[in-house]
Amino acid sequence: MKFNKLNIIIVLGLVAIIGILVAQLLWTKQAYNLEEKKFSQKAHIALLEVAKKLYEGTNHELPSENPVQKVSNDYYIVNIDNDFEPEILEFYLKSEFEKANINTDFEYAMYNCHSDEMVYGNYVSLDKTKKQSSVYFPKHKNLVYYFAIRFPNEATYLFSSLKFWFVLSFALIVILLVYVYSILTILQQKKYSELQRDFINNMTHEFKTPLSSILIASNYLMKQDKIKQDEKLEKYTEIIINQSNKLNSHIEKILNIAKSDNAPMDLDKQEIEVVPILKDVIENIRLKHENIVANIEAEKDFTIAADPFHFTNIVYNLIDNSIKYCELKPEINIRLTEENRQIKLEFADNGIGIPSKKLPEIFDKFYRIPSPKSNEVNGFGLGLYYVKKICNLHHWKIKAANNPENGITITILIPIS
Structure with a gap:
């Protein structure tokens, strides 16, 4: 797999989460050790106080040596x-x-010097309903009067005091699993996307070869005298040529989109005048659609830094969409104004409009508004996707809104450099 930016981000993210998880587990272990030490200190102090009270009122004095000994994690003996x-x-x-x-809970036992064995004392439980069971207490040499204490639930008690740490560790583990699952899903989707793109590229390339042959043969037929003399044959040949050209433009559009998705698109930015390009595009479209009405309103001659080829394509796509999705005589009003250090380029039409809920989706790849008119119009849902992509590459903003009466308005905001 190619080690690109996405793979680097995935690896760094995975390493970061694993590092945080390991650090959290180490902190939890440290917190448990501290809690265990704290419990041992509290038990030691409490047992020492018990020893002092047992010496009170007697003729014996508390020995200088510490009477409390910790035998194991949960087991203590006190020499009295x-x-x-x-x-x-x-x-x-x-x-x-x-x-x-x-x-x-705790349990205790005392040494009986007469029987020379440990005599079980009692199991003291905070939960009165809990079942009590006696545990063997071993005898210790060189001690006569002493008692032993055992905390059978010390580990559970310590774990319960660290609930927050364990909940946080569990949450981090869940986050890590979700992250890994998300990454695997992204990689799988990326693989499918690459397969889809390769399939589209191969398919369109395979289409271009027979299509080129059809166009060459059709153009040759148009030049033949027999075709020119027969009105029906000439009309059918024109239909073949027109539909072949239309199909060829669709294939070129798909290839350009696939190419731009696979590699960054290079822009040849130049200082261009907006109004002349608008007029040229309108004149070219009028050759195909003679009945359109296109008006240009400009406060002044605006000059922008843009790629002439792609900017021309943007204008052509927007006007062409306005014509295709119009049931009346197409009327497009193009307005150029300056607002807040931005050039505002608006394309308002009198088309069928778009449902408000669908407006945010019109710039998505391969998306077409479900409507009877969409079924009549040929296309792949790539026109507005291409327009949005070029605007993003130029760092322009684009938005769509429905007009008060009918049609929509596409607005492009171009910062003034």
Whole structure:
């Protein structure tokens, strides 16, 4: 695949989203570690306070060494060189954990020196309906009076405190998947578009060869005396030539559009006078449509920087459309004015008009307004698409609006350099 601008944008976008996602996952992991450390510190402080309270009112003093030891992530032991009751221990544990804002289930056990084993104390749950199950507490050597605390739901508790981080990570994953799906869809559509363009190019090229032969043969026939002497044969030959020329113009238009879509169109901008070009186009169209009425209203002789060939085509397309989509005697009023440092070029006709909802779509490629008149008129829906494309290349603005009575007005705004 050709490594063009679109591919570069796709790769950069994909790398950026993956980078953001990786960074988010690393931040989430860091946040979890910090939350785990914070929980461990709060549990440590709360258990130390419990140990101090168990020493109060006794003849023993709290040892200088820290009595709290963390055995694993959710398991702590507290060494108390003093005898204590389970009810008092549970009361202190509940009150200190509540002060430390440790809102998760816990269970505790105490060492019984008479039986030389850990005696299970109780499972304290915030949810009274939750099923409680005892867990084995191992015995620790060199300790006589001590108790152990386990937080069975510590991991769940920590995850619940990081809901925002996980929701954000999930959202980024969804965005990445949507982006990948969108890119695959765009690439698929691009492939189909290229296949369609190649098919149109090949088809039109194949049409041009037999069409050229038809035109050569028809023009040769027109010069024959027998054809000139027979009025019907001459008329039929003229029909063949006219229809062949019309078909040839359609093929040329399709080829030009396909070429401009495949590669940037080069403009040969020159300083040109607008009114003479308008008059030349009108004179050429009158050779084909003698009954048209075309008026030019210009405040002055305007000069613009434009490609003469393409600008002439724009004018021809707009006037030709006004004639084709008119059920009365065609009347086109062309106005040239200056407003807000812009040349305003308006083409107003008395045609059948366009439904307001369809106006934004008339410049789309291959689009034709569904109407009985459209079915009568030959075309591919490329004329206004070509006009809009040339205007965009010149950095002009173009818009369409319905007239109060009938017909439409196409307006081109050309900045004054």
